[in-house]
Amino acid sequence: GQQVMQIPQYQHVQEGEDFTTYCNSSTTLSNIQWYKQRPGGHPVFLIQLVKSGEVKKQKRLTFQFGEAKKNSSLHITATQTTDVGTYFCAGNTGTASKLTFGTGTRLQVTL
């Protein structure tokens, strides 16, 4: 079945440093969504990418979708303590609403 892996599994940065998480799918994706889960919370939708090579920005967050639509990345510039949480990518293959979540990257930010 489809597998979605993320690296790193965990990253600890100091506030102000940059952070990147990478998402890799075993199969070509029709779209990819990114979610953030705060400690003790539930996943919250951040953004969706659909087109090959697409890049989207949300303030300090930059999302990319690979040319082959099998990988994606999330980059946070100048992290803040409010960025703490686990970031999940999730993708669909085809047009069925069967979102497969990645393994997640837990981000810890300290002052």
Place this chain on the structure above:
Amino acid sequence: EAGVVQSPRYKIIEKKQPVAFWCNPISGHNTLYWYRQNLGQGPELLIRYENEEAVDDSQLPKDRFSAERLKGVDSTLKIQPAELGDSAVYLCASSLAGYLSPLHFGNGTRLTVT
């Protein structure tokens, strides 16, 4: 708009006992999902409903798990009997129809089986 509502928030049961979780999706969301999230892992899909029809239950352990969505709104997920390995957070999510619609998750039910 009101979010996805789940209850109970926490549940502790002994193994071999039954347990049920309830979910009320966002009004107007035809698609409802049940996910299971183990500690430190991503959510795994158990079952997906389009209105009242279960269109994807391939990951649901049908020997002990059952689900229903009456009238295409609220849904319940049941485990009978529970096993130690069922300890996890059970998340309900809803979305508008279509694979491009983002998921809205409830707060989840944290199940502990002792």
